[in-house]
Amino acid sequence: MRxxxxxxxxxxxxxxxxxxNPILHTVFDGLETFLxxxxxxxxxxxxxxxxxxxxxxxxxxxxxxxxxAAHGTMNIGHQHYASMGMFPGxxxxxxxxxxxxxxxxxxxxxVVHLVGLGIEFLFAASKGHAIEEGFLVSGFLIPLIMPPxxxxxxxxxxxxxxxxxxxxxxxxxxxxxxxxxxTARVFVFFAYPTAISGDEVWIAQDYNxxxxxxxxxxxxxxHFGINKMPDGGWATMMVDGYTGxxxxxxxxxxxxxxxxxxxxxxxxxxxxxxxxxxxxxxxLIIAGAAFLVFTGIGSxxxxxxxxVGAIVMGxxxxxxxxxxxxxxxxxxxxxxxxxxxxGSFFFAMAYMATxxxxxxxxxxxxxxxxxxxxxxxxxxxxxxxxxxxxxxxxILLLNVFAPLIDHVIVNRNIKRRLARVG
Amino acid sequence: xxEALNIxxxxxxxxxxxxxxxxxxxxxxxxxKTVKTAFGLGLAVIFxxxxxxxxxxxxxxxxxxxxxxxxxxxxxxxxxxNFLGLIIYIAVIASFVQLVEMIVERFxxxxxxxxxxxxxxxxxxxxxxxxxxxxxxxxxxxxxxxxYGLGSGFGFxxxxxxxxxxxxxxxxxAVPAPLRGLGIAFIITGLMGIAFMSFMGIKxx
Numbered sequence: 001m002r003x004x005x006x007x008x009x010x011x012x013x014x015x016x017x018x019x020x021n022p023i024l025h026t027v028f029d030g031l032e033t034f035l036x037x038x039x040x041x042x043x044x045x046x047x048x049x050x051x052x053x054x055x056x057x058x059x060x061x062x063x064x065x066x067x068x069a070a071h072g073t074m075n076i077g078h079q080h081y082a083s084m085g086m087f088p089g090x091x092x093x094x095x096x097x098x099x100x101x102x103x104x105x106x107x108x109x110x111v112v113h114l115v116g117l118g119i120e121f122l123f124a125a126s127k128g129h130a131i132e133e134g135f136l137v138s139g140f141l142i143p144l145i146m147p148p149x150x151x152x153x154x155x156x157x158x159x160x161x162x163x164x165x166x167x168x169x170x171x172x173x174x175x176x177x178x179x180x181x182x183t184a185r186v187f188v189f190f191a192y193p194t195a196i197s198g199d200e201v202w203i204a205q206d207y208n209x210x211x212x213x214x215x216x217x218x219x220x221x222x223h224f225g226i227n228k229m230p231d232g233g234w235a236t237m238m239v240d241g242y243t244g245x246x247x248x249x250x251x252x253x254x255x256x257x258x259x260x261x262x263x264x265x266x267x268x269x270x271x272x273x274x275x276x277x278x279x280x281x282x283x284l285i286i287a288g289a290a291f292l293v294f295t296g297i298g299s300x301x302x303x304x305x306x307x308v309g310a311i312v313m314g315x316x317x318x319x320x321x322x323x324x325x326x327x328x329x330x331x332x333x334x335x336x337x338x339x340x341x342x343g344s345f346f347f348a349m350a351y352m353a354t355x356x357x358x359x360x361x362x363x364x365x366x367x368x369x370x371x372x373x374x375x376x377x378x379x380x381x382x383x384x385x386x387x388x389x390x391x392x393x394x395i396l397l398l399n400v401f402a403p404l405i406d407h408v409i410v411n412r413n414i415k416r417r418l419a420r421v422g
Numbered sequence: 423x424x425e426a427l428n429i430x431x432x433x434x435x436x437x438x439x440x441x442x443x444x445x446x447x448x449x450x451x452x453x454x455k456t457v458k459t460a461f462g463l464g465l466a467v468i469f470x471x472x473x474x475x476x477x478x479x480x481x482x483x484x485x486x487x488x489x490x491x492x493x494x495x496x497x498x499x500x501x502x503x504n505f506l507g508l509i510i511y512i513a514v515i516a517s518f519v520q521l522v523e524m525i526v527e528r529f530x531x532x533x534x535x536x537x538x539x540x541x542x543x544x545x546x547x548x549x550x551x552x553x554x555x556x557x558x559x560x561x562x563x564x565x566x567x568x569x570y571g572l573g574s575g576f577g578f579x580x581x582x583x584x585x586x587x588x589x590x591x592x593x594x595x596a597v598p599a600p601l602r603g604l605g606i607a608f609i610i611t612g613l614m615g616i617a618f619m620s621f622m623g624i625k626x627x
Binding site for chain 1: 457583584587588590591592595596597598601606609610613614616617618619620621622623624625
């Protein structure tokens with residue numbers, strides 16, 4: 001027998017203490033199986049759900065998202081300092097930007113995992129199951145689609161709502177109808193609309209005790225050449241020529257010319273614009289999507305048909321806008337190829353729509369599912385003045401209809417086969 | 423034509439009877455266990471709504487409104503029968519439901535037995551009376567009331583079939599015991615309502 005490693009010995013040493021309590025045991029078991037392959041056999045009835053190793057799937061998705069997350073974290077800091085007129089160049093003060101981003105991002109990430117995993121642990125313990133890995137991806141996605149300044153209690157409430165109502169009520173991982181991460185976001189969107197919409201929320205403006213301890217430069221620091229405000233408070237004014245509005249908010253007001261006034265094409269593709277953390281760098285997202293397709297986890301059918309749906313609807317809107325005689329400042333007249341690089345289209349396509357649990361399960365159903373997301377998302381984004389972006393609601397809507405699409409496809413196949421065989 | 427299409431889309435998606443106004447919940451929740459019965463009930467609701475909404479429009483404008491009876495006898499020009507509105511609308515709806523019931527019983531006996539009491543109960547399905555009453559408050563004319571009735575029915579159809587497909591899928595889920603059946607159906611309805619909010623706020627004129 002191989003000599004047990006140091007880590008193995010340490011785990012075995014503390015293991016008996018955790019076996020006394022069912023909740024503690026579930027938690028311990030979940031963490032232990034992360035480090036070591038279990039070699040125990042079940043003593044009571046079996047509770048295997050299926051043979052697929054979920055950890056592989058989940059970890060691959062997390063790998064695919066990691067670069068987007070890293071870029072988005074840096075961009076939080078970049079937007080923060082750029083809005084104050086400091087470090088305007090991309091690579092100036094990179095360390096400061098990254099540190100600031102981490103200080104904003106890490107608490108949200110931690111809260112999501114504490115709340116989400118806590119609830120998962122409780123449910124797993126009460127059911128006598130091992131912990132399901134499903135929350136790994138949701139827990140990674142939720143911080144990526146929240147504004148950087150959002151109060152942490154809102155994140156906690158939204159995560160709890162999504163995990164309990166959208167997932168555990170349906171029986172846990174693999175059983176949910178709606179995408180868990182999107183449910184968390186839609187909850188914040190409808191319950192606390194001011195925290196997630198408007199021009200200010202997408203740029204972090206926090207400067208609190210933590211930032212001070214770590215020693216991040218701030219606008220009010222004298223050696224950066226800007227003084228404190230006359231009343232002694234910190235300067236929070238944005239510099240001239242800077243807007244916190246996302247490209248989509250600008251496009252809704254003044255069409256494509258309004259967008260290019262503030263952001264270059266390069267900024268939008270490389271992801272140096274205000275917005276959600278994850279949706280930033282389109283090239284990294286496409287690389288992540290390619291990785292998912294390559295490893296066979298994300299469905300290329302959904303991604304492709306969603307792209308086609310969005311393009312078709314985008315062209316159609318351009319045609320309608322032209323026919324109505326609207327000028328370039330109308331949202332419908334934003335050229336369709338620019339519609340794709342604004343907002344979170346690629347992020348939603350790569351990581352949200354392809355969720356294997358909530359998407360259509362049949363192969364031809366996936367084409368319909370993706371195409372309709374593209375069409376509906378574009379309609380909601382451009383024609384619905386109530387929402388700045390459409391993909392969240394479009395994906396949730398098609399999540400609702402995915403079982404119906406599958407039902408129709410399956411029944412059609414049965415009929416065809418009967419006609420062929422019978 | 424474009425106006426009719428707009429009214430149809432608005433009543434089916436933006437102002438969905440079930441998921442925006444939460445009308446017609448009883449049959450929505452009760453008959454959505456399988457897609458097949460939900461499909462049948464949905465078609466019945468489309469038919470009844472599409473027929474009764476314009477007919478009720480005609481009844482209101484030719485018989486019930488103040489002075490509407492003047493075309494029969496000029497002396498009745500000051501008669502106002504609007505207080506009879508609700509009872510007459512329900513009577514019209516009930517007779518159409520009776521018609522549907524006879525057709526379904528004659529031609530689709532299997533569907534008839536699986537729908538059971540919920541087929542005659544379409545009569546008191548609030549979404550159908552709601553269709554007539556919304557049509558009156560929106561002051562539609564006769565040609566507008568036809569796509570409105572059709573669209574409202576289609577919205578109900580879409581919602582109930584989607585819910586049924588989800589509930590069929592849920593048969594393989596480990597829903598916690600206290601939530602099984604109606605409990606989880608309520609939660610799904612709420613989540614579907616959130617998803618349908620994607621259309622709310624779109625203005626098409």
